[in-house]
Every structure is written in structure tokens, then in C-alpha cells.
Amino acid sequence: MLRKSLVFLVILIVISPWLLVLSASFNQSEPEWFVAIKRKTDELLKSFDVKTSEEKVNNAEKSYKNIPQNLFLSDEFSSSEYHDDLDIELSFDQTVDSNNDWDLLIFTQQWPATTCYHWREQDKNHKCKLPNVKEFWTIHGLWPTKLGHMGPSFCNKTANFDINALQDIVERMNLFWPDLDGESPPQDHWLWKHEWLKHGTCAAAVDQLNNETKYFDQGLKWRESYLISNILRDSGIHPDSNNTVVALHTALIKGLGKNPSIHCLYDGKNDISYLAEIRICFNKSLELVDCDGVLRDAISIDYPGGTVITNCHISQAVHYPSLVPGRHNIVNDRKWKFPIVNLYKLIQFIMWFTL
Numbered sequence: 516m517l518r519k520s521l522v523f524l525v526i527l528i529v530i531s532p533w534l535l536v537l538s539a540s541f542n543q544s545e546p547e548w549f550v551a552i553k554r555k556t557d558e559l560l561k562s563f564d565v566k567t568s569e570e571k572v573n574n575a576e577k578s579y580k581n582i583p584q585n586l587f588l589s590d591e592f593s594s595s596e597y598h599d600d601l602d603i604e605l606s607f608d609q610t611v612d613s614n615n616d617w618d619l620l621i622f623t624q625q626w627p628a629t630t631c632y633h634w635r636e637q638d639k640n641h642k643c644k645l646p647n648v649k650e651f652w653t654i655h656g657l658w659p660t661k662l663g664h665m666g667p668s669f670c671n672k673t674a675n676f677d678i679n680a681l682q683d684i685v686e687r688m689n690l691f692w693p694d695l696d697g698e699s700p701p702q703d704h705w706l707w708k709h710e711w712l713k714h715g716t717c718a719a720a721v722d723q724l725n726n727e728t729k730y731f732d733q734g735l736k737w738r739e740s741y742l743i744s745n746i747l748r749d750s751g752i753h754p755d756s757n758n759t760v761v762a763l764h765t766a767l768i769k770g771l772g773k774n775p776s777i778h779c780l781y782d783g784k785n786d787i788s789y790l791a792e793i794r795i796c797f798n799k800s801l802e803l804v805d806c807d808g809v810l811r812d813a814i815s816i817d818y819p820g821g822t823v824i825t826n827c828h829i830s831q832a833v834h835y836p837s838l839v840p841g842r843h844n845i846v847n848d849r850k851w852k853f854p855i856v857n858l859y860k861l862i863q864f865i866m867w868f869t870l
């Protein structure tokens with residue numbers, strides 16, 4: 516009898532956490548115990564910041580304030596830049612040596628929903644051409660960069676953009692490197708032309724990238740080798756989730772083995788950060804390297820597990836939206852579809868404090 520009840524007790528203890536998780540998975544909304552743990556971790560995060568890295572956070576906040584507003588919203592991304600780059604060129608060209616020398620190539624993939632949201636913030640009727648495929652990151656660009664500088668750019672003032680040079684890869688270009696801006700006429704190939712004239716002409720200093728075909732093809736190859744959606748998915752990070760910058764960083768480091776740069780667009784009205792771009796870096800031999808030292812519109816922040824280069828607020832959740840935010844916000848009835856995944860993330864999150 517005693518043995519029987521002992522076995523029963525042991526079984527109960529073993530399965531009860533899973534019962535909880537299981538019951539939560541049938542629950543359409545966030546269960547209370549989960550909210551409680553979340554609140555606790557938020558408290559922990561706050562006390563952690565205050566106790567051990569007050570100075571760092573203060574410095575970080577100061578650095579944020581020093582980043583010019585249009586740059587804080589991500590270099591090429593602020594619509595003025597994406598649509599007509601005059602303002603940034605005028606104000607920043609002087610920071611680059613006239614010899615057009617550079618150290619690293621920054622390869623940038625963007626999250627289309629966030630890009631589109633950013634445009635719609637300025638004009639709510641702005642048309643976007645978004646990919647039909649789910650969890651689909653697209654290429655923004657391939658930018659030669661001198662460490663600590665914004666450029667060089669427009670290295671060959673007499674260069675032209677010739678769409679015919681891309682005829683063998685144009686289908687893949689349309690798919691993986693599309694101009695998301697539905698307002699620009701497709702026949703203009705605005706984005707490709709801009710990227711080639713502004714950045715490609717500087718990348719051309721390297722033999723492997725010295726013509727249009729090679730430059731764009733390299734971008735397509737790198738997207739294939741370093742698919743951001745896969746890297747995040749491997750760590751259980753899917754669209755429609757809120758993540759800490761540290762969780763994103765941990766996932767990317769795990770997948771890449773090198774330090775990337777993580778970029779958010781910040782919606783000041785609603786105080787929400789959206790995941791916008793992941794940038795990875797290559798050296799002149801086209802080998803993946805750390806982005807350390809590439810501090811264009813981001814800063815470098817130390818945390819107990821490493822150093823993250825980002826413009827996202829380190830102590831705020833970063834949203835990875837599945838749809839353009841604010842437009843389709845009705846699709847929200849099953850917030851916690853994968854409690855086990857969330858639990859896993861939470862454990863990771865707690866490990867971060869305790870390690």
C-alpha cells in the first residue's frame with residue numbers, strides 16, 4: 516500500500532509540470548502562472564540593470580541620444596534615405612576619406628513587415644509589395660564600410676546601372692531582393708540601381724564583386740547561406756513573438772558563430788520596438804567575420820553573456836511581427852499557441868540572469 520502511494524506520488528510530481536503546460540496549451544489566453552513568472556523576470560531584469568550595470572545602461576542611453584534621429588531609425592531605411600538619399604549623403608560624406616577605402620562588407624537582410632510599417636507610419640496609405648511566403652526575409656543591401664565611418668559610397672561617379680547585366684539572375688533578384696516599396700514603378704528598378712550606384716561601385720574594388728552581375732549574385736548567395744528566418748527558427752524564435760535583444764543575439768551567435776548587428780525600428784508613439792534588420796559582416800576575402808567596430812547607427816553593449824551591437828533598446832521587448840503592425844491587428848485571438856516554445860524561451864531568459 517505504502518509502495519503504491521509512493522509510486523503514485525512520484526508519478527504525480529513528475530507529470531504535474533507537463534500537465535500544467537498541457538492545460539495551458541488548451542487555454543486561448545496567457546495563463547496566470549505564466550504572467551506571474553513573466554512579471555518576476557521583468558522585475559529581475561530591472562533589478563539586474565540597476566544593480567550591476569547601471570553605468571553601462573546610462574552610457575548606452577546617452578549614446579542613443581547622440582545618434583542623429585534619422586540614423587537611429589536605421590541608416591538606409593528612414594524613408595528619406597530609401598527614397599532619395601540626398602540628406603544623408605550631404606551630411607555624412609565628409610566623414611569618409613576621399614580614397615574610398617573600406618574594411619568590411621555589411622550584408623543586410625530586412626524583415627519586410629517592419630519596413631512596410633515604417634513607411635505606413637509616415638503615410639498610412641503607402642503601398643508595399645510584400646513577399647507571399649511566410650517567414651521570408653529579403654535582402655536590403657551589401658554595403659562596403661570603413662570601420663567607424665558611414666561609407667564610402669558612390670565611388671564611381673560615371674558608373675551606370677544596366678538591368679541587362681542581371682538577366683541571368685533577375686528572377687531570383689525579384690524574389691529575394693525585391694523593392695518592397697509599392698510606390699516606385701517596377702521598370703525603374705529603383706532599389707537595385709540605388710544599391711549598385713551607391714554601394715556596388717565601392718564594393719567593385721574587390722575582384723569578386725567588380726561588376727553588377729557579381730555584386731548582386733554575391734548577395735543572393737549570402738542570403739541562401741545565412742537565412743535569418745532559419746537561424747531564428749532554430750532557436751525557437753518565430754514571427755509574432757516578443758523577444759529580448761539578448762535572446763535574438765544568442766540565437767544569431769549560435770547560428771552564425773560571428774557577431775552580427777541587430778536593428779530595430781522604434782515606434783515612439785506606442786513605445787514599441789520592431790525587429791527591422793539583421794546585418795552580418797564579411798571581410799575582403801568574403802569570409803564571415805564579426806561586425807565589431809562597425810558602429811554606423813548602432814552601439815555596442817556588453818551583457819553577462821557577450822557583446823551585442825544594436826540600435827534596439829536593450830531592456831525592452833523587440834517585436835518580430837508576422838504582419839504589418841497596426842493594419843491587421845485583429846489576428847490576435849491565440850496569443851500563446853506554443854506554450855512549450857515560450858517556456859523554453861523563458862528558461863533561456865532566466866538562465867541569462869543566473870549564469
Ligand SMILES: *[C@@H]1O[C@H](CO)[C@@H](O)[C@H](O)[C@H]1NC(C)=O
Nearest residue numbers: 538539542543544545546547
Ligand atoms: C486560462 O486563462 C484564464 C484567463 O486568462 C485564466 O483565468 C485561467 O487560469 C487559465 N487556465 C489555465 C489552466 O491556465
Ligand SMILES: *[C@@H]1O[C@H](CO)[C@@H](O)[C@H](O)[C@H]1NC(C)=O
Nearest residue numbers: 670671672673674675716719
Ligand atoms: C567607372 O564606371 C565606368 C562605367 O561603367 C567604367 O568604365 C570605369 O572603369 C569605372 N571606373 C572605375 C575606377 O572603376
Ligand SMILES: *[C@@H]1O[C@H](CO)[C@@H](O)[C@H](O)[C@H]1NC(C)=O
Nearest residue numbers: 679680681725726727728729
Ligand atoms: C561580370 O564578370 C563575370 C565573370 O568575369 C562575367 O561572366 C559577367 O558577364 C560580367 N558581367 C558584366 C555585366 O560585365
Ligand SMILES: *[C@@H]1O[C@H](CO)[C@@H](O)[C@H](O)[C@H]1NC(C)=O
Nearest residue numbers: 755756757787832834847850
Ligand atoms: C507582444 O507585446 C505587445 C505589447 O506589449 C502585445 O500587444 C503583443 O500581443 C505581444 N505579442 C505576443 C505574441 O505576445
Ligand SMILES: *[C@@H]1O[C@H](CO)[C@@H](O)[C@H](O)[C@H]1NC(C)=O
Nearest residue numbers: 797798799800801802803804
Ligand atoms: C578574412 O577572414 C578570414 C577568416 O577570419 C582570414 O583567414 C582572412 O585572412 C581574412 N581576410 C582579410 C583580407 O582580412
